[in-house]
Amino acid sequence: MIWLTWRQFRPQAITAAIAVAVVASVAAATGPGIASAYTASGLPGCHASCATDASNFFTGLSRLDLLLYFGSFLLMYLAPALMGLFWGAPLIAREVETGTHRIAWNQSVTRTRWTLVKLGLVGLAAVATAGLLSLMVTWWASPISHAALLSGGQISGLVPRLDPPVFDATGVAPLGYAAFAFALGVTAGVLLRRTLPAMAVTLVAFAVIQVLVPNLVRPHLLPPDHFTAPLHEPFGVNVNAATGQVNGIGLARPFAKPGAWVLSDVIVTSSGAQLPNVAITFSGAELTVPPKGCTFTSGAAAGPAGLHDCSSVLAAMHLRESVTWQPASRFWPLQCIETGIYLVLAAGLGWVCVAQLRRRRTA
């Protein structure tokens, strides 16, 4: 049975091996350069200069490096879906479509064993492929992820490893995704008995799950931390030079946790209501409609020093920053929990396949 499964899977296995080899050679060609740039940037063991070092490191990256960085996430999103589509969905549906299951089920091997060997072997290949890809991407992208963490989030688009695109593409999570996508494809094939509809259903279902889980499930896998602190210190001001009109006031944010995965970040008033017209950036929270009474001394140098009566107005508002977040230290616990969930779901789908083929026999 193992031989037959391997013989049938051989073309796909060769395709996967070529894909892994291509990724490996690209990683080997560009990875060491990035790693040595990281070492040279002074980021390892940095203290006060981390943000500057990170900034320098990023400016030193080539366009190709950045393209590969984002491309690797795309690859890691696509790989499990492709394995579900092209390995999972046809695994049994193709046999039923072409009638070859009538050959397979009439050799001296029970249907259950046939199903289990096919599921196990090809499923293992899917997990191994995802594992190899994740290993390479994790290694290749780790200097960039580390730098993003040390930069404190000041470089837009580059996020620490706990944030969704990096979390989904690195660590052990892709193994779980691959196992699940594959099992989803097989199950769709068993239930629908036709390859193309099974592929369509697999693609849609997996895409929906990949959107829902990071947004709705992952934040609650471990109870998130809550942070709240007053903010009232203006550190910047946005003034129309011609009219002296204050367009916005920048307040320093008290929340500063490197590598944190911020789930929600709002400014609330003393009554607990969310303050509208706030733009929260890395550098601070900008009140785009300045509170009444905050005026700017005409002709003063740009900066918070030119604001008039503003501190007392802001202090009276009792504004607080309220953050729901997951600390960076939870990367591996969250990875393991999520992978475990996906593996359990995959095993459940495998059981559905075996039970379906045992019970509802297909002629």
Add this chain to the structure above:
Amino acid sequence: MTNATAIEARGLGKRYGRRWALADCTLTIPAGHVAGLVGPNGAGKTTLISLATGMLAPTTGTVEVLGGAPASGPGQLARVGYVAQDTPAYAALSVADHLRLGARLNPRWDAALAQARIKELGLEPRQKAGNLSGGQRAQLALTLALAKRPELLILDEPIASLDPRARREFLQVLMNAVAEQELSVVISSHQLADLERVADYLVVLVDSRVRIEGAVEHLLATHHLLTGPRRATSLPASQQVVAESHTGRQSTLLVRSSEPVIDPAWTVEEVSLEDLVLAYLGHTSTGSPDIRALEARP
């Protein structure tokens, strides 16, 4: 032969939605025969065979194959060979791969037999099964089933899509195998002509029900074609009219009777297997007396 019966069905039925593909089928096909399963398209032949091979689960009743539940385990699977309708093959796998498949998946695999058969058929081992002709693919499927060394070989319309020469070759190979191996065979066809030369046991299936079954010799010995003047005499109770046809003065009856017909009013002729089956199928045959089948189940 360890079991006296090849296939035993009791009240066997299979329903798809509201339609019964096979209903209340009770039959006993003894082992040691080449049993022909005849019936028009849609009569339930494939359903019966799918139930007997465990490809389908029955809605009602039970079926036993060689005394065991179909496909109930590796041991049971090893005892039954199956050549499915349209003789499927793995298109991407070569002829040699198919033999390797058989060798890996069957404990009683006869590699020498398989090799000899492929050589005899002139099949190129490296050729992909997807490139084989219909006849070659059917032969490959038969080789796979025979080299498994089954006690019972079940074939579902194996020659329906073959040209006459391929049909003859296929049946020739099958009959040689039956002679060489201790093998019971159940073979289905919608055409009696395909089975007339090979089958020594017959099951006629019409409208998802068994119309008649029995050894061919016995069927021929117990059916008689009577010709005589119209309404000559009434028949004794032991004689059952299967079909009758009438002209102005003359009646022709196909009668089932275990005793010889001795009434001098009738001219008694031996019945051909074709006429017998056609009578039960409810068809008329050309070139022989016009016989109308009665809705009677033996």
